[in-house]
Amino acid sequence: MMNIGQAAAASGVSAKMIRHYEGLGLIRPGARSAAGYRLYAERDLHALRFIRQARVLGFSLEQIRTLLSLWQDQERSSADVKRLAASHMAELDERIASLQAMRAALAALVGSCAGDQRPDCPILAGLAEPGRCPEHVPGPD
Amino acid sequence: MMNIGQAAAASGVSAKMIRHYEGLGLIRPGARSAAGYRLYAERDLHALRFIRQARVLGFSLEQIRTLLSLWQDQERSSADVKRLAASHMAELDERIASLQAMRAALAALVGSCAGDQRPDCPILAGLAEPGRCPEHVPGPD
DNA sequence: ATCGGCCTTGCCACAATGGGAAGGTCAAGC
DNA sequence: GCTTGACCTTCCCATTGTGGCAAGGCCGAT
Numbered sequence: 001m002m003n004i005g006q007a008a009a010a011s012g013v014s015a016k017m018i019r020h021y022e023g024l025g026l027i028r029p030g031a032r033s034a035a036g037y038r039l040y041a042e043r044d045l046h047a048l049r050f051i052r053q054a055r056v057l058g059f060s061l062e063q064i065r066t067l068l069s070l071w072q073d074q075e076r077s078s079a080d081v082k083r084l085a086a087s088h089m090a091e092l093d094e095r096i097a098s099l100q101a102m103r104a105a106l107a108a109l110v111g112s113c114a115g116d117q118r119p120d121c122p123i124l125a126g127l128a129e130p131g132r133c134p135e136h137v138p139g140p141d
Numbered sequence: 142m143m144n145i146g147q148a149a150a151a152s153g154v155s156a157k158m159i160r161h162y163e164g165l166g167l168i169r170p171g172a173r174s175a176a177g178y179r180l181y182a183e184r185d186l187h188a189l190r191f192i193r194q195a196r197v198l199g200f201s202l203e204q205i206r207t208l209l210s211l212w213q214d215q216e217r218s219s220a221d222v223k224r225l226a227a228s229h230m231a232e233l234d235e236r237i238a239s240l241q242a243m244r245a246a247l248a249a250l251v252g253s254c255a256g257d258q259r260p261d262c263p264i265l266a267g268l269a270e271p272g273r274c275p276e277h278v279p280g281p282d
Numbered sequence: 283a284t285c286g287g288c289c290t291t292g293c294c295a296c297a298a299t300g301g302g303a304a305g306g307t308c309a310a311g312c
Numbered sequence: 313g314c315t316t317g318a319c320c321t322t323c324c325c326a327t328t329g330t331g332g333c334a335a336g337g338c339c340g341a342t
Contacts, residue, residue, distance in 0.1 A: 003289070004288090004289070004290095005289080014331085015289090016330070016331065017329080017330070017331095019290090019291090020329080020330080033289095033338095035289080035338050036289080036290065036337085036338090037288085037289055037290080037339095038289085038290090046269065049269070050269050053267075053269075054268050055329090056243070056246075057243050057246055057247050058240070058243040058247075060329090061328080061329075062328095067268065070265065071265045071269070073260075074260060075260065076262070077257065077258040077259065078254050078256055078258075078259055078260060078264075079256045079258060081254065081262045081265055082251060082254045082255075082256035082264065083256070085247060085250060085251045085254070085264050088247065089244060089247050089248060089251060092240055092243055092244045093244065095240055096237060096240045096241060096244065099199070099236055099237045100237060102198050102233055103233045103237065105197075105198055106198050106199075106226060106229065106233065109226060110223060110226045110227055110230060113219050113222065113223045113226070115223035115224070116218065117220060118219055119214075119218065119219060120219060121211075121219035121222045121223070123222045123223065123226050124208070124212050127191050127194045127198075128187065128190070128191050128212070144319075145319090145320075145321095146318090146319065156319095156320090157300065157301090158298080158299070160321095160322090161298080161299080174307095176306075176307055176308080176320080177307090177320080177321060178307080178308095178319085178321080179320085179321090196298090201298090
């Protein structure tokens with residue numbers, strides 16, 4: 001049985017977050033010492049590491065709530081887990097695509113900016129005139 | 142001179158956000174009608190569209206504050222703008238890389254999960270045992 | 283007994299946006 | 313003129329996940 005600080009160090013989850021997860025009901029309230037200190041056993045560390053790893057993979061705490069219940073459910077079907085993970089992966093793909101679209105648009109602007117001491121700046125122009133693409137300089141067509 | 146609703150429709154920024162940006166000092170408090178309604182002119186729409194476009198490119202409101210002051214500063218050097226944009230682009234790259242790392246780890250787990258009615262699930266195993274990689278099944282080496 | 287380090291609870295903060303309540307205003311129709 | 317509906321105002325709350333701080337209690341070592 002360890003205190004919250006040791007559990008935090010051993011699991012990689014901050015003490016603050018351990019209390020928060022407990023408040024959210026992700027981990028059981030667990031035992032307390034006579035003085036009211038939270039006490040953790042090896043079993044609790046497993047759950048904390050599970051949560052931490054799921055956070056590393058970008059699952060939301062609500063998704064982790066479901067993952068934890070699946071984890072503890074011996075009757076689960078792996079299809080349920082896979083569905084959740086695949087849906088999260090699809091969400092990651094969306095976020096990646098969205099960031100890449102930003103990056104591409106930004107790269108076009110940055111690439112067309114001289115970056116010298118003069119005030120003329122296609123980046124500002126591109127922000128002010130969202131329709132126009134900077135390197136698509138309108139020739140005499 | 143238009144009301145906030147028209148300005149919102151014309152700029153693509155919600156009325157809620159227009160008020161918020163005003164509270165943050167991104168846009169000038171501007172004129173009010175006798176009844177206290179905010180009034181917007183064409184000039185304000187330019188600023189709102191500028192902000193919206195910068196948001197589309199993922200700039201934070203604090204970065205946008207700087208962009209707006211550069212935009213309005215005739216003495217700016219485009220180098221300042223480019224530096225800000227490039228730094229934002231680097232941050233986007235970091236976020237993309239982080240999401241892609243998540244996605245890759247998740248894809249490995251999802252790919253190794255049967256997704257049937259049986260409870261055995263490498264995804265849950267991978268979350269519980271962060272060190273182990275699922276398709277790296279330990280053969281008799 | 284005292285001091286440093288750990289623990290407790292609780293509140294505030296972030297960033298950006300939406301939701302909603304309670305109330306004032308304006309224009310149109312009757 | 314009065315009602316009705318659409319719009320506006322301000323103010324508060326919620327989100328998500330994490331950190332910080334403050335006031336106070338506990339524990340071990342000197």
